[in-house]
Amino acid sequence: MSSTSNKNILNTPPTGGERGTVIKADKLTKRFGDFTAVDQISFEVNKGEIFGFLGANGAGKTTAMRMLCGLSLPTSGTGRVAGFDVYKENEKIKRNIGYMSQKFSLYEDLTVKENIRFYAGIYGKSDKFIKDKTEFILKQLHMENEADKLVKALPLGWRQKLAFSVAIFHEPQIVFLDEPTGGVDPVTRREFWSMIYQAAESGITIFVTTHYMDEAEYCSRVSIMVDGRIDALDTPSQLKKSYQAKSMDEVFLKLARKAARSESNPTKTA
């Protein structure tokens, strides 16, 4: 498997900023019974940015993302995505976003091509658009020979790259990626990030969760979630400066030490 892009050097992430806000959350909260999974988070994401959403397992990343995607009804707070209200206009939001869930969500018993066709089709894309773009994407992924293979026959890294391509196939304004590189080998992870960069260059805003701290360095800005709250939010270099840390890993450990949720505190057991 070769690289998905000739641009393998990930150096300067796009800054976005000057072109306006596409996601805005204000005191957004989700409670399950009396457990607060997401606790009054507030942030803004600018158009064209790669916004990293960091946090240990159980911090509340997936729950926060699901609220923004219209999959989960917030308990309180406000949120706007692509200019639409997360409470009332959730179906309008869906027309403008792509989503790659934490669980692999292509159909394993359909072929690569059939999966692309299906998802593109239910987004209302024309046959011509689907046909042309499918060819383009298969070439980009170097998967021309796999086009008619069942997805379950593909290795994990390929599947994740395919899932990402499917998530942005309909050319959304924003794409939400929930731990897209979980369990993927380092080489493929790098290739994956170069795909993310390409998408960002084409104008898609990226909202990505991860718990790999090295990936945080690739983001325009990162927020760090601890116990459902956002404890830090800035560019990676600014965060390292303010926490006097050499790496994002160190920043994270300094923050995570305060975590109360047992599963979100790996340092306790160490």
Added chain:
Amino acid sequence: MRTLKFLLQKEFRQIFRDSGILRIIFILPVIQLLILPWAADYEIKNIKLAVVDHDHSDYSRQLINKVTASGYFILTDYTSFYDDAMRQIEHDKADLILEIPMSFEKDLVKEDKAKLFLAVNAINGVKAGLGSAYLRSIIQDYNGEVRLNWIQFPRFNPETNIEVVSSNWFNPLMNYKFFMVPGILVLLLTMVGSNLTAINIVKEKEIGTIEQINVTPIKKYHFVLGKLIPFWALGLLVFSIGFTIAWLVYGIVPAGSLLTIYFFAAIYLLAVLGLGLLISTYANNQQQSMLISFFIMMVFVLLGGLYTSIDSMPGWAKIITKFNPVSYFIEVIRMVVLKGSGLSDIKYQLLTIFGFAVVLNSWAVINYRKRS
């Protein structure tokens, strides 16, 4: 419309690639229809009957002769006291009691009307239930004979009527399989229809693809139709396979129109698929879905009138059968297969089942949420 096309395409592709589903569609009907009717059949010939005759008339003796001559019954007791017969039932020496009242002959001659009483041993419900159905059929037959004998005398009202309990059961050959196989076909359709739909959707919940669909701007009714249509077609396919087996193996050809049966089955499937859909909105995984389906199917089967005739059920059970779609289809399919009933005879059942379909599907659509 285009959205629906993509959903259907995807669904049919998956179905034809799933060897599990194909096995259920083709093998389940064969197994059920080949084994079940035989498995319950062996003891049906020796139904133990106790007769309580208060009348001791010619007519009552004729009736008893006719019953015993049918070859299905063994007369275990002939008495004038109900308590004696009851004791037989208590000691499991009788499956059925036929009570002929004191005025049987008199009523029949004078008023062209007579009543008989049947009591069944609920311990062996299948045998007794079928026995009572057989017995009723013999009595109807006898009724016809009496009528024929009397027709030579010009009477004001030549119609005689021996009333047992109102029953639509009509199977002149008294072939047990003609009675059972159509009913089993209904159960088959119910199980396949509701179970396959429920499992299919719950599976998408489990693997997470449903979330991927929920995050698209797809309309709820698109999703629901995308699931209903394939399984509706599949249900009719299973039903056809079942009917072919019933014809090839048991020689069952409906006395009525096949079209009537298919029309009913098509509406019935909507109700059953709606149930499957509804189950899937409550169940989070396949085990839960199976458990709920299993429980519902159990009630459906036990209170559907397949083994135990609904007439012989206690009042509360009869009320439950009114909410059981299976009981309507079993009644209808027997009416059409055995009696040759047409659309106008089954319009009440048709409307009721249509009502079920509307309620179950609306409930499922309301309960299916794209957002939690």
